[in-house]
Amino acid sequence: MALSVADLDLRGVSEALARRDVTSVQAAEEYLGRIQQHDRVLRSYITVMADHALARAKAADADTERGRRRGPLHGVPIALKDLIAVAGVRMTSGSQLYADHVPTRDAFVTRRLHDAGAVILGKLAMHEWAFGRPATEGPFPTGRNPWDIHRAPAGSSSGSAVAAAAGLCAGALGSDTGGSVRGPAAMTGLVGHKPTYGLVSRSGVLTMCWSLDHVGPMTRSVWDSAALLQVIAGTDPDDTSTRGAQVQDYLGGLEAGARGLRLGVLRRFYVDFPGLNDDVRAAALTAFETLRAEGATLTDVDAPSLDLSTAAWAPFLAETYEYHARNLRERPEGYRESLRPRVYMGALVTAADYLRAQRLRERFRREVDALLERVDLLVFPGQMTPALRFEDFPMSGLAPASMRYTAPWNLLGLPAVVVPCGVSREGLPVSIQIVGRAFDDATVLRLARAYERATDWHTRRPDPTRWRL
Amino acid sequence: MTDDHRAQFDAECRAAGLMLSARDRELLFDMWVDWLPQRDRLRAEVPAPEEEPWR
Numbered sequence: 320m321a322l323s324v325a326d327l328d329l330r331g332v333s334e335a336l337a338r339r340d341v342t343s344v345q346a347a348e349e350y351l352g353r354i355q356q357h358d359r360v361l362r363s364y365i366t367v368m369a370d371h372a373l374a375r376a377k378a379a380d381a382d383t384e385r386g387r388r389r390g391p392l393h394g395v396p397i398a399l400k401d402l403i404a405v406a407g408v409r410m411t412s413g414s415q416l417y418a419d420h421v422p423t424r425d426a427f428v429t430r431r432l433h434d435a436g437a438v439i440l441g442k443l444a445m446h447e448w449a450f451g452r453p454a455t456e457g458p459f460p461t462g463r464n465p466w467d468i469h470r471a472p473a474g475s476s477s478g479s480a481v482a483a484a485a486g487l488c489a490g491a492l493g494s495d496t497g498g499s500v501r502g503p504a505a506m507t508g509l510v511g512h513k514p515t516y517g518l519v520s521r522s523g524v525l526t527m528c529w530s531l532d533h534v535g536p537m538t539r540s541v542w543d544s545a546a547l548l549q550v551i552a553g554t555d556p557d558d559t560s561t562r563g564a565q566v567q568d569y570l571g572g573l574e575a576g577a578r579g580l581r582l583g584v585l586r587r588f589y590v591d592f593p594g595l596n597d598d599v600r601a602a603a604l605t606a607f608e609t610l611r612a613e614g615a616t617l618t619d620v621d622a623p624s625l626d627l628s629t630a631a632w633a634p635f636l637a638e639t640y641e642y643h644a645r646n647l648r649e650r651p652e653g654y655r656e657s658l659r660p661r662v663y664m665g666a667l668v669t670a671a672d673y674l675r676a677q678r679l680r681e682r683f684r685r686e687v688d689a690l691l692e693r694v695d696l697l698v699f700p701g702q703m704t705p706a707l708r709f710e711d712f713p714m715s716g717l718a719p720a721s722m723r724y725t726a727p728w729n730l731l732g733l734p735a736v737v738v739p740c741g742v743s744r745e746g747l748p749v750s751i752q753i754v755g756r757a758f759d760d761a762t763v764l765r766l767a768r769a770y771e772r773a774t775d776w777h778t779r780r781p782d783p784t785r786w787r788l
Numbered sequence: 789m790t791d792d793h794r795a796q797f798d799a800e801c802r803a804a805g806l807m808l809s810a811r812d813r814e815l816l817f818d819m820w821v822d823w824l825p826q827r828d829r830l831r832a833e834v835p836a837p838e839e840e841p842w843r
Contacts, residue, residue, distance in 0.1 A: 530842075627833065630826040651812070660815040666804040667820060675830055677841035685839075717823050 324349050324396075325486030326780065329543035332489045333391045336383070343376035343383070343394030346489075347438055350396045354440070354487050360468060360786045362460040363481035365401045365411055367441040372396060375438045382436065391546045391570075393436035398488040400479050401442035402449060402525035403534070405429050412525045413447040413459045413475075416646060416653035426523025427558065428492060428534055428551040435550040440488050444478030449499060449527040450639060451658040453477065453712050464507060465781035466747050468788065470706040473506045475499040475527075479537045480507040484781060490538040490547055496527040497632060497718070498725025500535045501737045501752065505702040508739045508748030508779060510767065511537045512544045515758045516732025518564050519548070520555035528638040531729040540777050541738065541768040545569035548760065565758040572761055577769035578614030580762070582607075583694035588625040594720055596704040599749045602741030603700040606751045609773050610698070610766070620690050620697070624683035628727035629718055631683070633664070634676035636717075640665025657714055664717055680730050687731055691756050696766055700724065701737035701750030724752065734760040738767040739776040748776070793821060 324332050324346045335341045351369050358364050379394035388394075399405065402412045404422035406429075411417045425433065432439065444462045446452060453461045453471040462477040464470040465485040472480045476493025480503030483491045493500040495513040504511025512535045519534045526532060536547035552566045584590065584607060590600060611617055624631075640647075643654075643662050651659060690697065703721040713719045718726070728735040734757070737750040751770070755763035771777050797817050801808070808816065 627829065630830040633823065633826060634830070648807070651809070656811070656815070659812055660819045663806060663808070663812065663816045664819055664823065666806050667800050672827065672830060674841055675833065675835070678835035678839045679830070679833060680842050681839045682835060684842075715818065715822075717819055 324489065325353055327489070328539035329395060329490040329546065330540060332395050333546070336394045337388065339383070343379040343438055344373060346394070347372045347376040347396045347440065350440055350488055357485060357783060357786050358487060360788055361463050361465060361481050361485055361487070363444055363462045363478040363485065363487055364398070364441045365413070365444050365459060365478065366409055368405070368408055368439060371408065372438050372440045379436050379438060389436035390550070392432065392550055394438060395489050396438045396440045397432065397490045398440045398443050398479070398482050399429065399491065400445050400476050400493045402445065402494060403429060403492060404523040405439060405442070408442060410442065410525070411459060412449070413445040413451065413461065414653065415458055416650060418458065422523065424523060427520035427555045429523065431551050443482055443491060446475035446477060447655055447658050448643070449475040449494060449496060450661055451475070451655055452714050453709055454655070455709060464706045465786065466507065466706065468786055470708050470747070471712050472706065473502040476503050476537060480504055480509060483537050483539060484509055486780070490536060490543050492534060492547070492551070493537050494524060495533045495535055495729065496531045497722050497729055500533070500537055501725050501735060502702065502721070504537045505737045505750040506706040506748065508776070509537050509539060510541050510544045510736060510738050510777070511535065512548060512736045512764070513728065513734065514548060514552065514760050515734045517560040518552050518566070518758060518760065520558040520561050522555055522557035526642050528635045530638065531635055533729065541764055541771050542570065542573060544736070545573055545764050567761040569761050569764055572765055573768045575765050576614060577610050577766055580615045580696060580766055581694040582610060582615050582617045583620035583690055583697045584617055585621065585625070585697055585699040586619045587621050589699035589724065592723070594703055595700060596743070598743035599700050599702060599704065602749045603751050606740040606770060607698060610770055613769050613773050615766070618694060620694060622683065622686040622690060624679065624686050625727055627679055628683060628730060629723055631676040631679040632722070632726045632730055633718055634668045634672045636665035637668040637673050638665070661717060683727070684731055687733070695755070695762060697754040699752055701752040705743040705745065705747035705749055728754055733757055734763045736763050736767050738770055740770070740774070741776060
C-alpha cells in the first residue's frame with residue numbers, strides 16, 4: 320500500500336476509501352500497526368479493539384463492493400474516549416474503580432457511528448473520571464503529547480488528542496465539561512469542537528457534571544469535525560437535554576468563507592489577560608488579521624460577567640460529588656489522591672451557592688446573547704499557554720487559571736471550536752477559539768474552515784522519530 | 789489561614805457529612821482555602837430579580 324493513512328486527515332481517508340485507493344481493512348490494519356509501534360510511548364489507548372475493528376472494516380468493505388457506501392464515515396477508523404460506551408468492551412473512565420466495567424449497550428453516539436459505517440479502533444486514555452490530572456505511571460497513563468513527549472496533552476480527553484494528532488486514528492470523540500475537548504485539541508494542533516449543549520446525546524457517556532457535559536469531535540481538520548458532528552448530532556429519547564436539538568447541514572456551508580461575518584474579539588478578558596502566553600497572543604492576533612483579510616469585520620466586545628465565570632463554574636461540582644458520593648464513601652482508595660479533594664469540594668457547595676451560580680449564569684447568558692445580536696461570532700485565543708511539561712502541570716487547586724479560556728462556554732452551552740493558528744517558539748501548536756449562537760454550530764465551523772483554508776497550520780504533523788523515551 | 793478558617797472548614801465538612809482520612813482532610817482544606825476568594829466573589833454578587841436560575 321503506497322498510501323499511508325497516517326498522513327491523511329479523516330477527509331483524506333474517507334476520499335481514499337471512496338476512490339478504493341485503500342480498503343477499510345487496510346486502513347484499520349495500518350492504524351493498528353502504528354498503535355502497536357508507537358503507543359508504548361504515547362499511551363493514547365486504554366483498550367485496542369483490533370478484532371472488533373477488523374470485523375467492522377471487513378463488513379464496510381463488503382458494503383462498498385456492493386455499492387452501499389453509507390456516507391463519509393463509511394469504513395473510516397476512529398476511536399472514542401474511554402467514557403463512551405461500546406457494548407461488550409470495557410469502559411474505564413480512566414479509573415481503577417471501573418477497570419473491569421463492561422457496558423452492555425452502545426452509547427447513542429456509538430450507535431450513530433456504527434450506523435454510519437465508522438470503524439471503532441479502540442477506547443482512548445483520559446484523565447481519571449474526566450477530572451483528574453495527567454499521569455505517566457499507574458494503571459491508566461493519560462498519554463504523552465506527540466509534539467513533545469515530555470509534555471502533557473492537557474485533558475481530560477488526552478488520549479483522543481494524542482491518537483488523532485499522532486495518526487493512530489482518523490479522528491476521535493472526546494467530552495468537554497470545562498474545556499476537555501478544546502484544551503487537548505489546542506495543545507496538539509487539532510480542531511476540537513464542543514457542540515451546542517443539547518445537540519449531541521450523552522446517553523451511554525459517563526458523567527462529570529450533567530449540566531455542563533458535552534461530547535464532541537477532535538480531528539485534524541474542520542471538515543472532519545463537521546462530518547463527525549453530522550453523524551452524532553440529533554434528538555435522543557434517552558437524553559432529555561437533546562429534546563430541542565436543531566441539527567444543521569454542517570458540511571454544506573463549510574466553504575462559504577468569512578466574507579460578511581461580523582466577529583467580536585473578547586479583548587479585555589482574553590487577549591489582554593496578563594497570564595496569556597506571548598506566543599499564543601501573537602499568533603491569535605495574526606489570525607484575527609487573516610480573518611479580516613478573508614472578508615470578516617472585527618470589533619472589540621466585552622461581557623463583564625466573564626470575570627465571574629470561574630467562580631460560577633465551580634459550584635457545578637456539586638453534581639460531580641453527587642455522582643461519586645457513594646463510591647467515595649465506600650471505596651475512596653479507588654480514586655487517585657490528586658482527584659479525591661477536587662470531588663470532595665463538590666460536597667462543600669451549598670444549595671445557595673449552586674443557585675447563585677445558576678443566576679449568574681443567566682446574567683452571563685443575557686450579556687452574551689446581546690453581544691451575539693451585534694456580531695455573528697466571538698473570537699479569542701484558544702488557550703492560555705502551549706502544552707506544559709508534565710512537571711509544570713498544576714497538580715493542586717480546584718480550577719487552573721487556564722480554564723478561563725474554555726469553561727465559560729460550558730456554562731452557556733454555546734458551540735465553541737478551537738482551530739490551530741501557529742506554533743510557539745518551542746514548536747508547539749497554538750490555536751484560536753470561535754464561539755457562536757446556540758445551535759448555529761454550522762457558522763462556527765464555517766469560520767474555522769475559512770481560517771483553515773487561508774493557512775496551512777492544520778497540515779503540520781508531529782515527528783514520529785521523536786517518540787522515544 | 790487562621791484558626792477561624794479551620795473552624796469554619798470543620799463545620800462545613802460536618803454539615804456536608806464528610807468523613808475523611810487525615811490526609812484527604814488536609815488536601816481538601818488546602819484546596820478549600822485556595823478557593824475561598826472565588827466563593828466570596830460568588831456570594832458577594834447580588835443577582836437582579838429577573839436573573840432567574842437556568843431553566
